[in-house]
Amino acid sequence: MSNISIIIQREFNERVRKKSFIITTLLMPLLMIALMAAPALIMQFSRGDEKVIAVIDESGLVAPMLESDEEIRFETTELPTEEARKELTEKFGVLYIGGDVLENPNNVRLYANSSSSLSLESNITGQIERILEAEKLKAYNIENLSQILEQVKTKVVMQTFRNDKSQEEDTQAQSSAVATGVGYVLGFILYMFLLIYGSMVMQSVIEEKNNRVLEVMVSSVRPFDLMMGKILGVASVAIVQVLIWGVLIAGVGALVMPHLMPEDVMASAQAMQQGMPDAASMTDMNPEMLQAVAAMTDLGYIIKIFASLLLFVFGGYLLYSAMFAAVGSAVDNVQDASQLQMPITLPIILALLMMFVVIRDPNSQMAFWFSIIPFTSPIVMMARIPYDIPLWEIVLSLVILYGSFMGMVWVASKIYRVGIFMYGKKPSLKELFKWIRYKY
Amino acid sequence: MDLLTVEHVTKRYASHTALDDVSLAIPQGSVYGLLGPNGAGKTTLIRIINRITAPDSGRVLFGDREIAPEDVYRIGYLPEERGLYKKMKVGEQAVFFARLKGLSRREAIVRLKEWFIKFGIQDWWDKKVEELSKGMAQKVQFIVTVLHEPKLLIFDEPFSGFDPINANLLKDEILGLRDKGATVIFSTHNMSSVEEICDHITLINKSRNILSGKVDDIRRRHGSNIFEIAYRGDEQTLRQAVTGRCEILDVTQEESVYRMLKLHVENDAEVRGVIAAVNEAVELRSFREIIPSMNDIFIRAVNGKL
Numbered sequence: 001m002s003n004i005s006i007i008i009q010r011e012f013n014e015r016v017r018k019k020s021f022i023i024t025t026l027l028m029p030l031l032m033i034a035l036m037a038a039p040a041l042i043m044q045f046s047r048g049d050e051k052v053i054a055v056i057d058e059s060g061l062v063a064p065m066l067e068s069d070e071e072i073r074f075e076t077t078e079l080p081t082e083e084a085r086k087e088l089t090e091k092f093g094v095l096y097i098g099g100d101v102l103e104n105p106n107n108v109r110l111y112a113n114s115s116s117s118l119s120l121e122s123n124i125t126g127q128i129e130r131i132l133e134a135e136k137l138k139a140y141n142i143e144n145l146s147q148i149l150e151q152v153k154t155k156v157v158m159q160t161f162r163n164d165k166s167q168e169e170d171t172q173a174q175s176s177a178v179a180t181g182v183g184y185v186l187g188f189i190l191y192m193f194l195l196i197y198g199s200m201v202m203q204s205v206i207e208e209k210n211n212r213v214l215e216v217m218v219s220s221v222r223p224f225d226l227m228m229g230k231i232l233g234v235a236s237v238a239i240v241q242v243l244i245w246g247v248l249i250a251g252v253g254a255l256v257m258p259h260l261m262p263e264d265v266m267a268s269a270q271a272m273q274q275g276m277p278d279a280a281s282m283t284d285m286n287p288e289m290l291q292a293v294a295a296m297t298d299l300g301y302i303i304k305i306f307a308s309l310l311l312f313v314f315g316g317y318l319l320y321s322a323m324f325a326a327v328g329s330a331v332d333n334v335q336d337a338s339q340l341q342m343p344i345t346l347p348i349i350l351a352l353l354m355m356f357v358v359i360r361d362p363n364s365q366m367a368f369w370f371s372i373i374p375f376t377s378p379i380v381m382m383a384r385i386p387y388d389i390p391l392w393e394i395v396l397s398l399v400i401l402y403g404s405f406m407g408m409v410w411v412a413s414k415i416y417r418v419g420i421f422m423y424g425k426k427p428s429l430k431e432l433f434k435w436i437r438y439k440y
Numbered sequence: 441m442d443l444l445t446v447e448h449v450t451k452r453y454a455s456h457t458a459l460d461d462v463s464l465a466i467p468q469g470s471v472y473g474l475l476g477p478n479g480a481g482k483t484t485l486i487r488i489i490n491r492i493t494a495p496d497s498g499r500v501l502f503g504d505r506e507i508a509p510e511d512v513y514r515i516g517y518l519p520e521e522r523g524l525y526k527k528m529k530v531g532e533q534a535v536f537f538a539r540l541k542g543l544s545r546r547e548a549i550v551r552l553k554e555w556f557i558k559f560g561i562q563d564w565w566d567k568k569v570e571e572l573s574k575g576m577a578q579k580v581q582f583i584v585t586v587l588h589e590p591k592l593l594i595f596d597e598p599f600s601g602f603d604p605i606n607a608n609l610l611k612d613e614i615l616g617l618r619d620k621g622a623t624v625i626f627s628t629h630n631m632s633s634v635e636e637i638c639d640h641i642t643l644i645n646k647s648r649n650i651l652s653g654k655v656d657d658i659r660r661r662h663g664s665n666i667f668e669i670a671y672r673g674d675e676q677t678l679r680q681a682v683t684g685r686c687e688i689l690d691v692t693q694e695e696s697v698y699r700m701l702k703l704h705v706e707n708d709a710e711v712r713g714v715i716a717a718v719n720e721a722v723e724l725r726s727f728r729e730i731i732p733s734m735n736d737i738f739i740r741a742v743n744g745k746l
Contacts, residue, residue, distance in 0.1 A: 006539050014528065212523035216581070219490045219517035220540040438454075 003221045004229045011204075011233025016240065025241050029248050032185065051092035051120065053110075056081055058099035065131045072123060085111050092116075095124065105132060178295050179386040180359055186309060187355040187383035193313050194348050194378065197238045198324040201231060202337060205328030205416075214420050223420060224413045227329075231321045231409075235314060242313055246306035254299050269294035308385050308394065315401040316378025319408055320344060326412035326432070329419030336426045343429070351376035355383045362387040372397050374404040411436055442501075443468040443592060443623045444489065449498035451484055458484040459495070460647040466625060466640070471618055473638035473655070474627040477742055480644045482627050483520070486594055489625075490517050502592075513542040516590035520597045520627075522581050524569045531565035534584050541588040548587065555583045559609075574601050582610060586617060593617060594625045599633060611637060631735040641734075645742050659731045662740075665705045666730045667714075670698040673722030681721035685714050698725050 015021055050070065054077040057063035066074040074095070077084055084094045091113065098107030108128060110116065137145060205227075208214045217226055258266050295301055327340045354376055358367040362384045371381035377397045385394065418435040419427075427435075444466040451459040459481045466472045476482050487493045489500055491512060500507045502514070525533055531552065538548035556562045559579055569577060578601050586593060595614070599607045615637060618624050626638055634641060635655065643651035651658065666689065671678065678701065679688065685705075692700035705711055718724050732740075 003540055006536065010536050014525075208525075211526060212519070212521040213525055215519040215521050216517075216523065216537070216584075217540070218492045219515070219519070220512050220537070 002225075004225045004232070007221065007226065007229025008233040008236060011230055012236045015200075015234065015237045021237070021241075025244050029245055053093050053095050053124075054079075054084055054088045054091050055095045055097065056084060057097045059097055059101045061135055062097050062101065062128055062131050065134075066127055069123075072120065089113055097128070101128075102132060102135060105129075179362075182295070182305065182386040183359050183362070183383040184355075186305070186385065187352070187359070187379050189309065190312060190316060190379045190382045191348065191352050191355075193238055193242075194316050194320045195345070197234055197317050198320040198344070199341075201234050201321040202324035202328035202341075203334060204230060204234070205325050205420075206331060206334060206337065209329065209420055210332065218420070223417045227322075227325050227413055227416050228409070231318065231325060234321065235317055238313060238317055239310060242306065242310055246302070246309075250299060250302045250306075253302055266293075305385065309382065311398055312378040312382050312401070315398060315405060318405040319374060319378075319401060320348070322405065322408040322412040326415040326419065329416040330422065330427050330432055330435075332423060332426070340427075340429060340432070347375035348379070351379035354380050359383050362389065368393065372400060374401045377401055414438070441468050442466060443503065444625075445501040446485070446489070447499050447501065449485070449488060449495045449500065451481075451488065451493070451495050457647050459488075461498070462644065462647070462649045463498075464642045464649060464652055466623060468623055469618065469621060470640050471614070471624045471626055471638050473634045473641035474625055474644065475629070475631075475634065475641055475738060476644035477629070481647045482644055483596070485644070486517070486519075486596060486625070486627060489592075489594065490515060513588065514591045515594065516541075516585040516588065516592070517594045518581060518585040518596060518598055520600070522578075524577055524581065526568070526570040528569060529565070530567050530569060530572070530580055533569060534580060534587070537584045538587050541590075543588055551587055552583065555587065559583065575603060575606060578602060579606070582613070586613075590622065592623050592625065594627070596627045597629070598626070599628075599630065631733065631738055634734050643738065643741055651737075651741050655734065658737060659734065662737050663729060663731045665708070665711075667703055667705060667711075668726075668728055668730055669701045669703070669718060669724065670726040671701070671718065671722040671724050672698060675699060675701075677721045678718065681717045682714060685710055685717060702730070 050073050052073050052075060055063045055066065055074050056077060056079070063074070063076045068074050072092075075091075077088065077094075079087065081094070081096050088094055093110055093112035093114075093116065096109040096111070098104065101107055105128075108125075110121070110124065137149075142148065208217070214226075221229075323344045324341075327337055327344065330340060331337045351370070354366075354370045358364070358370060358380050361367060367380065367384060370376045371384055371393065378401065381394065381397050414436045415432050418438050419432075442465040446462060446464045449459055449462045450457070462481070462485060474482050474485070484493070488495050489507070491507065491509065502508070502511050528536070531549075534552050535545060535548045538552065539545060543551070553562075556565065561576070561579065564572065564576070564580070569580070572580070582598070585595075593614070598610060598614070602610060611633070614624055614626075626634075628634060638655055640654055641652070641658065642649055653661075669678075675691065682688070682703065687704045687706075688701065689704055690702040692702075703714070705714055715724075715727055718727070
C-alpha cells in the first residue's frame, strides 16, 4: 500500500474519531436551522408580555375602535394628559389623541415609560389610520359600505419564472428570496470550510514539526507524499462532513418535512416543483415560505446543490490548504504563523465581501469574473449557484480552480521541503519565495 | 564487503558547504561511529544516506549498486531530534510507522507484541503517547526504528534521554542486532560509548572526513610512545638511570604502594633499553604503554594537532 494512503488513513481516523468532530457534525445543521428560524422565534418570544397603554381620546372617535391583541392592550382613561403621564407609570405608556385628529392626523402622541419598538408604533399608527380612513369614508354616506370594502380587498402574489430554459424542462418557479438565502448559506459554508480546514492543516503541520515527528517521518516518506497525505486526509474529513450534512438535510427534507407540513402546503409545494403557474394559490401560505418548502423537499435540487458544494469545497480547500501547509512548515508555532497567513486569509475575506455584492446581482460582469478567478471562485460561485447560472461557467470555474491547485501544490511542496528542516528564526515572506528555487 | 559506500559526496547550501568531498566505506556487520563536533556535517551526511536530501555531487552505494528509493525499507533511522504523535495510542502509532516501512498491519502487530514483551511494556499498547515519560517514549521510538529488521540501522545520539540502566539495555540490543547481521551507523559526541561499541569510526570536522579507520588501529596509530611505570624505590636513582634515553613527563606523588612515573620514549628501538635501565635502578612492578582515549584523539584531531 502506498505511503500516501497510509498517511491519509491516519489523518482521517485521528480526526473523525474525535468527539469534537462528531458533535460539530451533528450540531451544525441544527445550529443553521436555528439561525434561520431565529427571527421568527424572537418575534414569538417578544410577544410574551402584554403592554398596557392608557388612551386619552379627546376626539372620542378612535378609542372605542382600537383593537387590543396579545401585544398591546388599550385602556381608556379620563385623566388629563399631564396627570396621566405622572400617575400611570406602571402602564407601558399614555397615548394622546387630539380632538381634531380627523382634520389633523399629526396630533397623536405616545408618552412611553420605557423604550417603544418599531412594530408597536406601526401597530398603533396602522390602527389609527384605518379607523380614521373608515371614519372619513362614512362621511360620503355610501350604502353597504362594509360589504363593498370586503369585496374590494385584494392581495397580489407574484411568482417569478425564468425565460431562458428550454421548453422540455420544467419551468420551476424561481424565488430570488430563496435563492439569496441558499446562496448566503452556501457562501458561508465555503468560507468556514476554507478557513477552518485550511488552518487545521497548518496547525497539524506545525505540531508535527514541533514534536519532531517530521524528522522520523521523512526517513520513510517523501516530504511531498507527507504534505499531500495530510491535505487529502483532512479533505476526506471535510467531505464526510458535507456528505453527512447532505444526507441529513435531504432526509429531513424528503422524509420528515412532508409529514410535518399541512397537506395543502405540500400539495402546493409539489405543484410548484412541477412548474404549475397557479401552484401558490392552492394554499394561503406566504409564497416565499412555500417556495422554501418546495426547495427543501425537492431531492433533485438538494442533490444538485450538494454536488456542486462538494466539488467547490474540495477544490477550494485543496488550493488554500496547500498554502496553509507551506506556511505551517515554515514556522515553529502558531503565533509566528499569523503574519505569513495574511496572503492566504486576505483573498478568503475578499471573496466573502464580494459574495455580499455579487448575490444582489448574480449575473453581472463582476460576479462572473470573481467566480472564475481561483482564489475567490469557490465562495463567490457557490453563492451564485442557486440562481441557475449556465453550466459552462461552473465547469470553467472548476477547471481553473483545480488547475491552480496543481500549480499551488508544486510551489507549496518546494517551500514545505525546505521549511520542515528550518528551526528557530521566523522566515519572512520574501524568504519563503526564495525557498521555491532551492534545489534538493 | 562494504554495505554502504559514500563516494566524494559534496553538499552546498546557500551560505555554507555542509559536506566537502566526503568518502567513507561502512563494512557489513560493523558498528560504525560517525563522530564530529556540532555542525560538522554529520546530520547532512545521514540525511543523504537516508535519501532525505540529495548530494550536489558524488554518490552513495548500497551494497554494489547506487542507493534507490526502495532502500528506505532496508534502513532504520532514529534521528537525534525525534518525536511521536502525542495524541495517538502507542500501539496504533507503532503500527502506523511500521506500515510506512513496508510491513503489513498483521505482521507489524505480531512483531510489535514480541518487542513489547521483551521490553516489558505490554500494558502501554493502549496508552496515549502523552501519558508516557520521555524515556518511555524513547523506548517505543527505538522499537519503531528496528521493527522492520533493516539491514542498515542509523542511530543519531541514541542514548540521550536514557538513564544508565536503559542505556545499557539499549546498547545490548544494538549489539544484538549487529550480531544478527545488521550494520549500524552510530553518530555521537559521547566518546566513551564509541570505545565500548564501535569497531570503525569516521571523524568529520568542518565538512571534511579527517580521520577514518578501525578504532583499535587509530588508537594504536596515535599512541605517542608514552609509558607509565609503577615501581618501588628511590625516585632520584630512577631519574639518573633513564636520563638520556627518554624524557620524563610526569611524576605522580600519590601516597600509594607504588610510585608512578610517566615518560616519553623517542623511538621504538629505545623501549627495551629503557626497561632494562629501570629494572636495574628500582623494583619495577609494571610498565605499560598509554594508548590515548578516543576522547583525546577526537579533541586533538579537531584542533588540528594530529
